[in-house]
Amino acid sequence: MINPYLIHLLIFVGIYIILVVSLNLALGYTGLLNLGHVAFFGIGAYTSALLVKAGVPFITAFFSSGIVAGIFGYLLVLATKKLKGDYLALTTLGFSYVVYSVLINWGSLTRGPLGLPGIPKPELFGYVITSGEAYLLFAGFIALLVVLFIFFIIQSPFGRLLEATRDDELGLRVLGKNTFALKCKAMMISAFFAGIAGSVYAHYITYIDPGSFMLGEIILMLTIVIVGGIASLKGSVVATFLIILIPELLRFFHLPSSVLGPVRQMLYALILISIVLFRPRGLFGRIDLA
Amino acid sequence: MNQKHRPYIVLFMLSLLFLAGCGKPTGNQPTGNVVVEKEKPVVKIGASLSLTGGSAFMGEGMRNAMELAIHNLGPTKYKYELVFEDDAMNPKMAADASQKLITIDHVDAILSLSSGTGNVVSQFTQPNKVIHFGVASDPTVAEGEYNFIHWTPPEEETRALISELERRNLHNVAFISFNQQGEKAIMNDFSHRVEGTEISVVSTKIFNNGEKDFKTYLLQIEEERPDVIVVLAFSPEIEIIMKQIKELDIDTPVTSIEAVEFSEQPELFEGVWYIQAADPTDTFLADYVSTYGKQPAPGTANAYDEVNMIVAGFERAGKNPLKKPSTAEVVAELHKIKDFPGALGPLTVPESGIVLSHAVVRMVKDGKFVTIKP
Amino acid sequence: MVMSQLVMNSLIAGSIYALVACGFSLIYTTNRFMHFAHGTTIVAAGYLLYQLFQVLGIPFFAASFVSICLAGMLGLSTYYYLYLPLQKRKASNIVLLIASIGVLIFIENLIQLIFGASVKSIGYIKIARGMDLLGAVITPLQLTIILSSIILLGVLSFLMYKTILGRNMRAVADNPELSSIIGIDHVKVSKYSFLIGSYLAGIAGILIGLEQNLEPTMGTSLMIKGFTGAVIGGVGSVPAAALGSYLLGFAENFGIWYLPSGYKDAIAFILLFLFLLFRPSGMFGREKGASHD
Numbered sequence: 011m012i013n014p015y016l017i018h019l020l021i022f023v024g025i026y027i028i029l030v031v032s033l034n035l036a037l038g039y040t041g042l043l044n045l046g047h048v049a050f051f052g053i054g055a056y057t058s059a060l061l062v063k064a065g066v067p068f069i070t071a072f073f074s075s076g077i078v079a080g081i082f083g084y085l086l087v088l089a090t091k092k093l094k095g096d097y098l099a100l101t102t103l104g105f106s107y108v109v110y111s112v113l114i115n116w117g118s119l120t121r122g123p124l125g126l127p128g129i130p131k132p133e134l135f136g137y138v139i140t141s142g143e144a145y146l147l148f149a150g151f152i153a154l155l156v157v158l159f160i161f162f163i164i165q166s167p168f169g170r171l172l173e174a175t176r177d178d179e180l181g182l183r184v185l186g187k188n189t190f191a192l193k194c195k196a197m198m199i200s201a202f203f204a205g206i207a208g209s210v211y212a213h214y215i216t217y218i219d220p221g222s223f224m225l226g227e228i229i230l231m232l233t234i235v236i237v238g239g240i241a242s243l244k245g246s247v248v249a250t251f252l253i254i255l256i257p258e259l260l261r262f263f264h265l266p267s268s269v270l271g272p273v274r275q276m277l278y279a280l281i282l283i284s285i286v287l288f289r290p291r292g293l294f295g296r297i298d299l300a
Numbered sequence: 301m302n303q304k305h306r307p308y309i310v311l312f313m314l315s316l317l318f319l320a321g322c323g324k325p326t327g328n329q330p331t332g333n334v335v336v337e338k339e340k341p342v343v344k345i346g347a348s349l350s351l352t353g354g355s356a357f358m359g360e361g362m363r364n365a366m367e368l369a370i371h372n373l374g375p376t377k378y379k380y381e382l383v384f385e386d387d388a389m390n391p392k393m394a395a396d397a398s399q400k401l402i403t404i405d406h407v408d409a410i411l412s413l414s415s416g417t418g419n420v421v422s423q424f425t426q427p428n429k430v431i432h433f434g435v436a437s438d439p440t441v442a443e444g445e446y447n448f449i450h451w452t453p454p455e456e457e458t459r460a461l462i463s464e465l466e467r468r469n470l471h472n473v474a475f476i477s478f479n480q481q482g483e484k485a486i487m488n489d490f491s492h493r494v495e496g497t498e499i500s501v502v503s504t505k506i507f508n509n510g511e512k513d514f515k516t517y518l519l520q521i522e523e524e525r526p527d528v529i530v531v532l533a534f535s536p537e538i539e540i541i542m543k544q545i546k547e548l549d550i551d552t553p554v555t556s557i558e559a560v561e562f563s564e565q566p567e568l569f570e571g572v573w574y575i576q577a578a579d580p581t582d583t584f585l586a587d588y589v590s591t592y593g594k595q596p597a598p599g600t601a602n603a604y605d606e607v608n609m610i611v612a613g614f615e616r617a618g619k620n621p622l623k624k625p626s627t628a629e630v631v632a633e634l635h636k637i638k639d640f641p642g643a644l645g646p647l648t649v650p651e652s653g654i655v656l657s658h659a660v661v662r663m664v665k666d667g668k669f670v671t672i673k674p
Numbered sequence: 675m676v677m678s679q680l681v682m683n684s685l686i687a688g689s690i691y692a693l694v695a696c697g698f699s700l701i702y703t704t705n706r707f708m709h710f711a712h713g714t715t716i717v718a719a720g721y722l723l724y725q726l727f728q729v730l731g732i733p734f735f736a737a738s739f740v741s742i743c744l745a746g747m748l749g750l751s752t753y754y755y756l757y758l759p760l761q762k763r764k765a766s767n768i769v770l771l772i773a774s775i776g777v778l779i780f781i782e783n784l785i786q787l788i789f790g791a792s793v794k795s796i797g798y799i800k801i802a803r804g805m806d807l808l809g810a811v812i813t814p815l816q817l818t819i820i821l822s823s824i825i826l827l828g829v830l831s832f833l834m835y836k837t838i839l840g841r842n843m844r845a846v847a848d849n850p851e852l853s854s855i856i857g858i859d860h861v862k863v864s865k866y867s868f869l870i871g872s873y874l875a876g877i878a879g880i881l882i883g884l885e886q887n888l889e890p891t892m893g894t895s896l897m898i899k900g901f902t903g904a905v906i907g908g909v910g911s912v913p914a915a916a917l918g919s920y921l922l923g924f925a926e927n928f929g930i931w932y933l934p935s936g937y938k939d940a941i942a943f944i945l946l947f948l949f950l951l952f953r954p955s956g957m958f959g960r961e962k963g964a965s966h967d
Contacts, residue, residue, distance in 0.1 A: 014403040018395070043768050089951055096708055096767040100901075101950040107898075108947055111940035114479060114508065123480050125391075127419040127440045140427070215395050217419040222391055225894065229775060236772065261385070261400060271352025271386055272783035279780035286773045287759065354891070356791045479936055505935040510895035512886040513690075515683040516927045517935060519676060536793035536887055547813050548679075549803045565795065 017142040023254050024149035025211050028156045030234045030246045032203035035160055038241035038295075039169065040196040041176030043095070045228050046086055046102035049109040050079040050201040052223030054208025056113065056120060059129045059218060068132045072209045079205025080198045087197040091190060106228060113220035125219030132213045149210050156203050161243055163199070172196050173241070233282050239295020248293060253281070340379040341624040343614050345607060346407035348397040348421055350414070351386035357535070357562065359386070359413055361597030362435070365643075366411065368591055369607035377621045378614055380607075383407060387417050394420045402428050408627055409433070409610045413599055415441060415481045422447040429627045431613075431634070433606040435599040437482045442653040445631055450602045450609075450647075450655040452577035454485040457557050458493055460575050460659035464673065465499055465528065470553070474503040474526035476517055476533070476541060483532040486557060502526050507537070514541050518548055531556045535563055542568040560662075561669055562597050573663040573672065578602065584643035602657070605642035609634060609649070675809050680927060682810035688923025689823035690882060692916040694900025695907070696826055697874030699915035701749075702904070703834075703847045704867040707770040711752060711777035713897030714785075715872050719745040719879025720888045721785055724794050734798050742876030749872025752777055753864060778893065786890040794888040819881050826874065827916045834912060839866055847910065902946040908959025917958055 029051060036042045054075035061071035090101050113120050120126070132139045132148065139148050163169045174182050175189045182189050212218050234253045238245030257274045265273065285292060347366060349359035366382055373380065383405045385397035394417035401407045402424060409431035412421040418434030418441035425432035426444035433448045434441040442449040465473065473490075477483045491501055502524040505517040518541075521529060529552050531541055538559045545554060546568075557575045560566070580588075580601040588596050588604075610630075617625035617633040625633075635653075639646040644657040661673040694716065701709045719741045726737035756773055804813040834840040845853040846863050854860055882896065900919065901909075907918020922942060929941040949956065 015399045018399040018403075022392075022396075093950065093954065096771050097950060097954050099768060099771060100708070100905075101947060104943055104947040104950060107943040108940070111937070111943055115934070115936045115940065122484065124438070124484055125416055125419070125481070127415075127438065128443070215391060215420055216423045217391050217416065219391065219416055221416075229779065232772065232775075258396065258400075269787065271388060272787040275783040276780055276787075279776045279783070282776040283756070283773060283780070286765075286769055286776065287756070290763070290765070290769070352786075353791060354889075508936065508939050510892070511938070512892075513683070513687050515686070516680060516930060519679055519683065520931065520935075523676065536889055539793070539795070540886060543801050546801050547804045548811050564793065568801070 012143075014142050017146050019255060019258060021142070021146050021149045021214055023250055024146070024153040025207050025214070026231070026234065026250045026254055027153040027247055028203055028207040028210065029231055030238070030250050031157055031160050031243060032200045032207070033231055034235050034238075034241065034243070034246045035163070035172075035203075036197055036200040037235060038239075039164055039176065040172045040193060042087070042193060042197060043099040044086075044102045044197070044200070045099050045232070046105040046109075047200070047204050047231055048223050048228045049106040050083060050204035051208045051211070051227070052109060052113065052218075052220070053082055054079045054205025055212040055218050055223070056126070056208070057205065058209035059126050059212045060119070062130055062213070063126070063128075068130075068134065068213070072132070072206065075209040076202040076205040079208065080202040083197045083201025084194060086201075087194050091193075103228070106224070110220050110224055113223070120220070123219065123221075125217055126212075127217045129212050129216045129218065131216070145214055149214070152206065152210055156206070157243065157247065160199075160203075164243065168192075168195075176241075229278070229282075233278055237281060237285055237292050239292030240297055242292065242294040242296060245292050245294030253278075340377070341622065342379045342381055343409075343611075343624055344381050344383055344405055344407040345409045345411070345610060346383040346385065346398075346401035346405055347411040347603075348385050348387045348394050348401065348413075348417060349411070350389035350417075351384065353388040353390075355389050355414070355534075358597045358599050359389075361600035362411065362413055362603035364592050365588065365596065365600045365602075365604040366607050368588060369604045369611075372587070373611060376611065376615055377618050378624055380611060380614075387412075389414050389417055391416050391420045393417075395424070398424045402430055408614075408624075408630075411603055411606055412436070412441075418449075431610060431627055431630060433610070435602050435606075437485045439652070439654060445653070446627065448606075448634070448649070448653040448655060450606050450657070451599070452657050452659050453654070454482065454489045456656065457575055457577050457659050458486055458490045460661060461490070461530070461555075461557065462493060462497075462499065464573070464575070464661050466497075467673075470527040471498050471500065472502045472524070472526045472528075473499060474505075474521040474524060474529045474552075475501065476505045476507070476514065476521065476529060476531055478533045478537060479506045479508050486532060511537065512540055514544050515548060518544060518550060522550055522552065526552055528552065529554050531559070534559045539563055539565050539568060558598050560664065561595055566664060566667060569664045570667070571664060573661060575659050576662045576669075576671075577659050578644050578657050579660040579671065579674065580643050581645065601643040605640075605644055605647060605655075608642065609637060609640060609647070609655075612637065612640065678809035679811065680931065681924075682807070682812055684924040684927040685820055685920070686812070686816045686923070687927060688903075688920035689820045690878075690885070691899050691903040691919035691922055692823040692827070693819070693874070693878035693881060694896050695904040695915040695919045696823075696830060696912055697871035697878065698897075698900055699904045699909050699912050700830065700874065701867050701871040702909050703912065704843045704863055705757070706847070706850075707757075707767045708774065708901075709752075709757075709868075709871075710771065710774040710897055710901075711781065712749070712871065712875055713893035713900070714778050714781040715745050715749050715752075715875040716879040716882065716896055717785060717888070717890065717893040718748055718781060719876040720796075720883030721789055721794070723880050723883060724789075724796050724888055727798065728794070728796055738880050741880060742873055745876030745879060746869050746873045749868045749875065750865060753868040758861065758864075778897075782890055782893055789890065791890060796883055796888070799884060815881070815884055819885065822877065822881060823916065826877070827913060830912045830916075833870075839863070843867060899942060902942045904956075905946055905949050905954070906957055908956025910955070910959055914956055914958035918956060921957065 033047045036044045057078045058071045058075035090098055093101055114122050139145050171192055175192050179189050234249045238249030349362050351359045363384055370380055387394040387397045398421045412418045412434045415436040415438035418436035422432055422441050426446050431446055433450055435451050436449055437454050503521045555574050558577050560569050560574045578601050613630040613634040617629040634649050637649040647655055649655050660671050662669050663672050698712045722741040722744055723737055726732045727734050799815055804811040842858045842863050903919030903922040904915035906921055908914035926941050930938050
């Protein structure tokens, strides 16, 4: 019998594995530093929650969340096609802020800062997933599928083309490959899975608000990717366990709460800085953060 | 040791540490149920509060009040203990905190603060049969028989505001408000209620988190010539709004709901009348101020009452001093509470589970807060 | 009357953004990466002043001077102990950006740990009605903010275009490889730009702390506005970044005159997004640095 608290944390690990592995596909394997990943997560969560609340079956809403996020992924990559490096990073960060502004101001659809309470638990083939154990199976299964799918992508010739785009885009273009189409596909797949993660998140926690999809979340995802290692699937999975579970340990040290909150954030920051300084490949990365 | 295996070893050690952390309290659990010694059974009351971040002052007030309530308990059948977790008013962290409280600490009841986190906590407490009291304006927080709210609802605050506006013959109202749940609920209810009356809303300005410049909003509001400006914001924004009102030499009267008494610069509000959602009794106020050296925050007196109601529920439902009652029995007892002597006056738990307290009108006179209309 | 007040409000807001943007873009010009932790240098300076003046009772101008100097040291040591080792390893801009976000979060939370989350106000100036100026009301502090930003803009332009240090900075900015061939010490130029940029952060921290009070987390929102202003003007040039900041101040204040009030932040974000997409070199920038990495 696993402790229900651990089950709860493992459900979050599952959700973050989907997010981080898909972010690594764009960031690590394709070399697109996308800080808009959290926006896809939010778009997916809102799409799924609003559709189910409007009476659409869960399974339809689930896939729609991925598709809508994927469409936004396409639009973002289309818009930022000329940008590179930190300009791309900051434009995609700007995209996250724009999505946040829309979520908080479009009150008639999203209820703005009031958030959406009472999101129903998922219903699959007449079975409603309510217990923690069942939800862990559901989230774990989706996470496993996503990891396997991305594993096959990176092993395939398509995956090798993506890595070639990252390493030598010009060279690939000389060979007559359409690198823009490659980036588009990578970004859409990445956004699709972030949207799916949004759906899994929204129906688990049953309440979402725009503030849940902001700067702090981007930094968390980025930290996990960097700690695990750029372009390392194994690293992303292992680092998700570490980064989600370690701060929870702090709860058992009985620190005063005015200390606990800042210390938790400082811990993330220190991990990030020391990885960047001393172990730029992360835990399992094959290539430097460069 | 091979360099390649190092990450695995680190991971392994950490997971051991983690399991040890999780496992320990669970291992102790059975001894708590099997009563061997004649020790009093322990009732644990947990709290998922914002103890860090911008709203930390409210979380701290609630924590203080909970400790004060336990300290002030007379002789009881059972022993009462408190467990605090920080959620920074973030729904995800509230989910972590309430799961930890329910399944590791095995609490019998949880207190929460804010509608957003309350909505998350309530869905974990209901299936686990844990009593939950939220300080929240959103009534969905009280759905399910284990979930309760103890807060002055927006309707009560707007009622008090409107009647005071009528009394003072102030008809054209302008709002400047933080874009957040409670404030939004008040404005929605206000515009609903004043339909067809002499009072009308002439201007509404909404600002988001982190805003520090209100000069243009105030300029726009003054263009509509309001009789009164209602500021719906807390620290740090409300002080800056008041400062900019003074600097711009705007002489339209200002009023507010809830925020005035928690400002660290009360001199900014001299002569201002405002709605105070809760009216703590003088005894509670004196007790709190002498213990903690400061005024209670919004929700503070509510937390004090919530603990006392939960304790009353357990004491009344408990027939056997060696075994604490089930939470279902306590819930049944809670619903019987009527005219309970609370820090916020007599309290009654209705069918809806939403415990009301009354709003009053107060004024800052020579730096002191004086009730002008109970 | 109303229009002149609106213009004045825009100018005050723009000046605050310009104070943030100047130091940031000075550092960007010579180093070619986004030093996001600049925002917390500003906040750290404000809190230092609070500690020295409000808590320890040191006279205001002495306390301000010390705070500005310490802000300079903070910026310089971030460069020396973090960015320089990374640059020596030829880390990319993105790595430096990530490192600077790490520093931002770290210092922000350190401040919260020391001073707590609640607001601190530096009670140096009594709150009073402002004075009339050109048909608008403005306080002496706000006037000081406007004048400081204009004076700093002048001083920085002089530094960049009329001194040897400025010439070297621009040379490094234009072509790092060529400038090192002709004997310009890149590290030395970078050190100076971090030192001067962080002194500017110190000045900004004091003026903004007086005007807006202090909160540990205000660095991020200040940085977002200052950065947006810099991008609108052209992040690679200090005067352009300052002009862009004024423009942002006007866009926001005139924007909410016509749009629903809640969209004030959205105006900044959408401008940022549009400029990065269509004119990443900014309104007044000449180079096209963005597409080339």
